[in-house]
Amino acid sequence: MARVHKISRRVQNIRISATKLMPMLAARIGGCVSLGQGVPSFPTPPHIAEAVSRALRDEPGxxxxxxxxxxxxxxxxxxxxxxxxxxxxxxxxxxxxxxxxxxxxxxxxxxxxxxxxxxxxxxxxxxxxxxxxxxxxxxxxxxxxxxxxxxxxxxxxxxxxxxxxxxxxxxxxxxxxxxxxxxxxxxxxxxxxxxxxxxxxxxxxxxxxxxxxxxxxxxxxxxxxxxxxxxxxxxxxxxxxxxxxxxxxxxxxxxxxxxxxxxxxxxxxxxxxxxxxxxxxxxxxxxxxGPQDCVDAMRSALCLRRAQTCAALDGMADHFSYVIPRGAFYVMARYRFSHAASPEVARRILEEARVITIPGGSFGPEGEGHLRLSFGGEQEELAECFSRLGAWVRENA
Structure with missing residues (x-):
């Protein structure tokens, strides 16, 4: 009889975070756009890539x-x-x-x-x-x-x-x-x-x-x-x-x-x-x-994306409420259209609207009833996300 190996308590007590799990689920569904994982859309600045390229050629260590x-x-x-x-x-x-x-x-x-x-x-x-x-x-x-x-x-x-x-x-x-x-x-x-x-x-x-x-x-x-x-x-x-x-x-x-x-x-x-x-x-x-203008450019872009996100949520005020973010590139949006738990709501939006959101309950008890939305993506993708989300809540709320 094959031996059943025991998994440690410390591993049994933890889980993969929803910020990683939702994109994994989306990859299986296909055709999704993301308000989910907190990854800004910006590429690594060229001067950083060039400095590393030089070091790869010139620095043996x-x-x-x-x-x-x-x-x-x-x-x-x-x-x-x-x-x-x-x-x-x-x-x-x-x-x-x-x-x-x-x-x-x-x-x-x-x-x-x-x-x-x-x-x-x-x-x-x-x-x-x-x-x-x-x-x-x-x-x-x-x-x-x-x-x-x-x-x-x-x-x-x-x-x-x-x-x-x-x-x-x-x-x-x-x-x-x-x-x-x-x-x-x-x-x-x-x-x-x-x-x-x-x-x-x-x-x-x-x-x-x-x-x-x-x-x-x-x-x-x-x-x-x-x-x-x-x-x-x-x-x-x-x-x-x-x-x-x-x-x-x-x-x-x-x-x-x-x-x-x-x-x-x-x-x-x-x-x-x-x-x-x-x-x-x-x-x-x-x-x-190196030069810090890349940071300034990213900050300016995120300011525009923040404004875009707030405007989109204001346009769905019957369905969401939120506190205007003062930092980072996230907003916790309380949904008003359902009493279901946030993992269920996020899963439905993923499967039916093809939009990734993160269930607020994964961030602690006070996050329940919310969805975390990231505005790190390109403005075009954000526009598509909110177009799909708006259509979905109008149809399902």
Missing amino acids: IGKYSLQPGMPVLREVIAGRLAEEKGFVVDPGTEVGVTVGAMEALLMTMLTVVDRGDEVIVPSPGYASHAEQVLMAEGVPVYVPLRPADWGLDVEAIRAAVTDRTRAVILCNPGNPTGTVYDEADVRALCALALEQDFVIISDETYDFMVYDAAGNPAPMPFSPASLPEMRDHVICINSFSKKYALTGWRVGYVAADKRWMDELLKVHDAAAICAPTVSQYAALAALT
């Missing part, structure tokens, strides 16, 4: 491992950016680690901070993989609702959720899936609570470059908890090159933290990946040191 925490010159540039943009002063030699995207940096952090049974507070709705990574670390995600009127941070609700098992609070700012940008006063209040209750803020700053003002134009980066010197031992800062520089497929990001944390984080990095791909680190270096 590009096909080999880099130093385990990353190329020294890249860590130096990252440290310079952190100091310039956030006032977060770190030693590039001991307090910056280059990772396989922000996702590896997040998982490294969870496995370093969280023991079995420890609690991590996850604002809800929140990025689905944050909670899955807490579960992978055998911790307990504790969902705390955001303010429903504006998806703002409810620090008093977080205070009420803190227990003697609380080890961390996840702060994703700007937010995925809500498109929120947390007010500086609320972030400062959360930092004060972290110091008072001795927990860590895991600061996911992947979308920090994409903030809108009231008129829908690009605005300054949100306030980072890493900018406060007193938070030195209580914050782990994580970022990515994926969205800002259209490097999603290159899989490169970084983590920055006090040396006490970094020494432990790099143990996980060594066991999981050894180092980030060296070729991708060259791409990241070219991104940071």
